[in-house]
Amino acid sequence: EDQVTQSPEALRLQEGESSSLNCSYTVSGLRGLFWYRQDPGKGPEFLFTLYSAGEEKEKERLKATLTKKESFLHITAPKPEDSATYLCAVQAASGGSYIPTFGRGTSLIVHP
């Protein structure tokens, strides 16, 4: 059974204080690992897809990296507008399925 564990559950940062969110996963053959951002009262918004170990993707202050067991979402010099819940999901390569398994998310609050 595919599993995704995100840590920490909640993270409070001061503006400008860089940090990383962790997503550990077990999957029978990784097709892709996804990061989403979810603002309160809204649906998740797609950020990145990573397909293979060593791959990195960047968008503004966010950088996602991938190893064979985990992914990190690095947030450099965060701003209050980066406050959101960040969700990680994995998709297995087997069976042609497009069903992702989601983690429970990390709630990030950035204080000015």
Place this chain on the structure above:
Amino acid sequence: DAEITQSPRHKITETGRQVTLACHQTWNHNNMFWYRQDLGHGLRLIHYSYGVQDTNKGEVSDGYSVSRSNTEDLPLTLESAASSQTSVYFCASSGGDEQYFGPGTRLTVT
């Protein structure tokens, strides 16, 4: 711009009533999904469809049904609403890998 919409955004209903939540996407995606999101559980898959006339059960499908008569719409029906179905419901569509989510419907069953 392509989008995915849900209606209603908020719904209060009584136990035992039938409720239908609408989902409409203009991405022209074949794959559509329904999730519920509850504190402590994250996103859980209810039903999904890979195309017209195709529907499949997810991990929490009991008490829910879907039908897919065209590419754009995947309505979710609660046959007889129960208090345990109070939740926030998200519809998503996908053309392959990443999913695009709607704004959600907050359903309260009293």
